[in-house]
Amino acid sequence: MSLTKLWRMARRQPGGAAGAAVLAAIAVAALLAPVLARSGPREKVGGVYQAPSWAHPLGLDDAGIDMATLLLWGARTSLLVGFAAAAVAMLIGGAVGLAAGYLGGRTDTIAMRITDYLLVIPDIPLLLIVAAVWGRSLTSVILIIGLLSWTRTARVVRAQARGLRERVYVKRAKAIGAGNLRILAHHVLPQTVPLLSTLTIFAVGNAILTETAIAFLGLGDPTAISWGRLIQNAFDGQALSRQAWWAIVPPGLAVGVLIVACTLVGRALEERLNPRLRGGHLSVRTFRVAP
């Protein structure tokens, strides 16, 4: 894609462009964390809760570790959890949604019944139980978030697959004698890619937010540094009574900025790739604002 084309796209959707820029910046910062950080993520460089200074612009945490370094390393874990959990959710939700929407009939009824019930059951308390039983590793956090958040994807994908089933080219393919799997892979799935990518971006934001909740409740991976864990660490480490705002404010702000960026990109994608999807039915949290 040429630069001028990119510029034109950015002009048309400034919100989406800004979101994409922020997302890219965070991703680059996360990748380059070992280079950018001036000290190690477990390296004690000064006193407990040392206030911000020229050497350490964001101050130090309760173990004397540089907050800016921790934020950079935290971005890695948070992004990893976000994208991996979203991938799990897309894989399951996409498969269930496609099967239910395309096959219809009894498969559809059963699949949608199940998602109906799962949608109502509250995520976080269920998460608590599963996390408490499954143990505390990054993989299980990713799997748990993914396994509990595929239902919304399934619903939206199903709605589109249902519409696609009635399209002429699908019917033609069927008439020529193409099998279900072939039609799904060659004609239905490609059409849902825009929708899936949009949903993925929203799911990334949700997963990162959920990770902060899991970490805050002490069920995250104790060895991984994520933004959620930085918030939990500030709370457990009595940052409040020391009035150490530099240990509390930045990680939450970072989460907020990242999620807003995801939402902006998602909304721009939604508008651009799928003009037919006019309603605000993606999910409550990511409710579409633009008319």
Added chain:
Amino acid sequence: MGRGEYVVRRLGFALVTVWIAATINFVIFRAAPGDASSQYETCSTCSAAFREHLREELGLNRSLPEQYLLYLKGLAQGDLGESFQTRRPVWDELVDPLLNTLPMLALGMALGLGLGLLVGVVSAWRRRTVADWAPVSVSLFLSALPVQWVGLVLLLLLGGVLPTAGIADPYLRFTDPSWWDVLVDRLAHMVLPALTIGLVWCGSWALIVRSALLDSLGEDYILTARAKGLSNWAIVRRYALRNALPPIVTLICLTAGYLVAGALLVETVFSYPGIGLELYQAVRNRDYAVLQGGFLLLTAAIVLANLAADLLHFRLDPRVTA
């Protein structure tokens, strides 16, 4: 399908949801390695006979289907089991915290709904002006923040002004307070957690209200009302908002689940002795019985909220015949 049949169907759905939650509960804990008797494996004075006895007492020596039926039977009789930590019935452990949580959540919802409605209406009304995009951006940002973090920041800012932890002043009862003093004290302790919930949720709710209102503002009857010469405010209140209410109510009830999650985190931040803090402590103490009971109770609460939304839909939208 008549109204009665619809209500019965929704009730059936609610019951099945609770049953599924109960089943998930059962399966997850049976799939976990070990059982309630394994915690005594490292205890040197506990004999194998003791463990056998305990397994028998808890019904763990029976077959899985039998255990499942026993579990369901207990649930149907309101028996949520016994706390591992305190040996008290889980129901007794949970009911007081739940009663503490409800008024706090109600206050938080009222704050959030009030703000959300106001912001949503204003931004839909003044569409494509500063009064639209500024509140929308703020709402977007607010709804993207971790609840626990908003609580911490509020504590940082208002910690000296309002009570920061607990549900009541422990020294108040020595001063022989009037009921008014007690009420004020309770409310003061509720303000910060409720404000946190209100702030985080008013963002999402404002976006919901705005979107629903924009939909109904585009309808023909708005044009008619305008042609009749009604004032802007009358149009918004009597026509647009009235017609936007059903989707708003449905969507807000759907956020009930997130609200519960929020309460869990907020109560932890403010040490507010509600069901969220109880569950947090259960996690810390590995008190699975309380965790399970709490999960079921919360699911039941959310199912009830959804049911209420369904029934409210009838009143709000006379066109709905299910």
